[in-house]
Amino acid sequence: xxxxxxxxxxxxxxxxxxxxxxxxxxxxxxxxxxxxxxxxxxxxxxxxxxxxxxxxxxxxxxxxxxxxxxxxxxxxxxxxxxxxxxxxxxxxxxxxxxxxxxxxxxxxxxxxxxxxxxxxxxxxxxxxxxxxxxxxxxxxxxxxxxxxxxxxxxxxxxxxxxxxxxxxxxxxxxxxxxxxxxxxxxxxxxxxxxxxxxxxxxxxxxxxxxxxxxxxxxxxxxxxxxxxxxxxxxxxxxxxxx
Amino acid sequence: xxxxxxxxxxxxxxxxxxxxxxxxxxxxxxxxxxxxxxxxxxxxxxxxxxxxxxxxxxxxxxxxxxxxxxxxxxxxxxxxxxxxxxxxxxxxxxxxxxxxxxxxxxxxxxxxxxxxxxxxxxxxxxxxxxxxxxxxxxxxxxxxxxxxxxxxxxxxxxxxxxxxxxxxxxxxxxxxxxxxxxxxxxxxxxxxxxxxxxxxxxxxxxxxxxxxxxxxxxxxxxxxxxxxxxxxxxxxxxxxxxxxxxxx
Numbered sequence: 001x002x003x004x005x006x007x008x009x010x011x012x013x014x015x016x017x018x019x020x021x022x023x024x025x026x027x028x029x030x031x032x033x034x035x036x037x038x039x040x041x042x043x044x045x046x047x048x049x050x051x052x053x054x055x056x057x058x059x060x061x062x063x064x065x066x067x068x069x070x071x072x073x074x075x076x077x078x079x080x081x082x083x084x085x086x087x088x089x090x091x092x093x094x095x096x097x098x099x100x101x102x103x104x105x106x107x108x109x110x111x112x113x114x115x116x117x118x119x120x121x122x123x124x125x126x127x128x129x130x131x132x133x134x135x136x137x138x139x140x141x142x143x144x145x146x147x148x149x150x151x152x153x154x155x156x157x158x159x160x161x162x163x164x165x166x167x168x169x170x171x172x173x174x175x176x177x178x179x180x181x182x183x184x185x186x187x188x189x190x191x192x193x194x195x196x197x198x199x200x201x202x203x204x205x206x207x208x209x210x211x212x213x214x215x216x217x218x219x220x221x222x223x224x225x226x227x228x229x230x231x232x233x234x235x236x237x238x239x240x241x242x
Numbered sequence: 243x244x245x246x247x248x249x250x251x252x253x254x255x256x257x258x259x260x261x262x263x264x265x266x267x268x269x270x271x272x273x274x275x276x277x278x279x280x281x282x283x284x285x286x287x288x289x290x291x292x293x294x295x296x297x298x299x300x301x302x303x304x305x306x307x308x309x310x311x312x313x314x315x316x317x318x319x320x321x322x323x324x325x326x327x328x329x330x331x332x333x334x335x336x337x338x339x340x341x342x343x344x345x346x347x348x349x350x351x352x353x354x355x356x357x358x359x360x361x362x363x364x365x366x367x368x369x370x371x372x373x374x375x376x377x378x379x380x381x382x383x384x385x386x387x388x389x390x391x392x393x394x395x396x397x398x399x400x401x402x403x404x405x406x407x408x409x410x411x412x413x414x415x416x417x418x419x420x421x422x423x424x425x426x427x428x429x430x431x432x433x434x435x436x437x438x439x440x441x442x443x444x445x446x447x448x449x450x451x452x453x454x455x456x457x458x459x460x461x462x463x464x465x466x467x468x469x470x471x472x473x474x475x476x477x478x479x480x481x482x483x484x485x486x487x488x489x490x
Contacts, residue, residue, distance in 0.1 A: 111328055113332055120347065
């Protein structure tokens with residue numbers, strides 16, 4: 001509970017003594033490139049394979065001749081949009097970006113770079129953390145959209161190339177009883193996950209004490225805590241919004 | 243001028259600073275000296291507000307820093323320049339961006355003016371043609387110089403240096419010391435230097451505070467320190483043969 005209180009206070013300090021909009025704009029853009037654009041390839045790769053494997057495994061399990069083949073695509077769509085794209089990508093995001101945030105801020109802490117900011121009269125949490133959170137909340141939803149598209153394309157390609165399902169059936173399945181709210185729900189999840197991962201990772205990095213070993217420990221703790229927070233919030237969001 | 247009154251600080255009920263008072267004068271190199279673990283850096287961090295003292299008050303030119311509101315504290319902090327032990331340069335920025343950083347954040351200067359100021363400060367610390375180098379590409383001594391350039395770029399009224407000579411060879415240490423003293427005189431700053439280097443003490447110590455086990459034990463100038471008459475000061479000062487022969 002003490003740690004949670006510290007985390008809430010940490011978030012509170014971010015909103016006081018802010019710098020100019022121009023400063024944040026530049027920082028958010030830099031962070032967005034760093035954490036968003038540079039993660040696109042990994043997300044596209046993982047999600048393409050995820051879509052492909054989901055197609056193959058769904059087809060393997062749907063052996064009844066009474067079930068039409070387009071159901072495979074429908075299952076892939078539902079799994080991808082509802083869970084795989086937002087949640088699994090968030091877990092990957094925590095591993096790639098969250099650990100980097102915690103490591104970067106932790107290193108800044110132990111090398112007195114954060115102290116240097118404070119001595120200059122700059123609110124270090126606001127300057128360092130706020131742009132990362134904003135950039136994450138902008139980038140993760142976009143990455144989730146890319147991941148969902150790549151997963152469906154991956155499924156389509158593997159399904160068509162291996163003869164599991166025809167391209168027409170796949171496209172029909174994807175469009176069959178499509179509920180656009182699923183996309184809204186996935187994006188809400190992405191926003192929440194982005195906030196949790198970036199704020200928790202920055203919090204863990206910000207309160208690093210010691211040396212290189214502690215920076216490593218902070219990075220690990222950031223990923224572990226973020227993933228737990230993502231999974232818990234995933235459950236609560238499903239209960240609340242579905 | 244910086245005045246501290248009755249500063250005390252404990253960590254986990256272990257007292258690190260005990261009721262320290264003193265004055266750091268304007269236009270002088272004020273040194274806080276003592277062996278490792280005596281609380282010098284903690285005192286410095288309490289003065290600049292990186293740590294909160296349990297008791298005591300810090301005045302910056304008669305402005306109460308300890309009890310000031312956040313805005314006033316920020317205002318005072320923007321008059322402070324600080325050189326950290328390891329330089330504390332931002333890894334993601336090159337030398338020029340590091341030095342320009344306080345100007346970027348704290349001023350509305352046009353870019354060409356900022357560049358002029360950065361180049362002036364880099365030249366002042368004896369660094370030229372290193373603007374595009376990253377901190378990882380320069381030596382320890384150069385990092386300290388860049389740190390000094392960054393500390394003075396915003397024309398600070400107060401300059402703090404935490405162990406400016408740590409990790410440097412004796413020759414570079416002297417250069418850094420002389421630079422700090424020159425800058426103090428040139429810009430008329432109130433400079434506070436934390437050190438345990440006797441060369442610094444003898445070279446630039448115009449106003450020295452000696453700390454021992456968290457207490458201020460003695461203060462004076464570098465010419466007084468040889469005859470302080472305090473055993474702990476003598477133990478610290480005359481630890482090597484060269485200094486002992488100086489006394490003899």
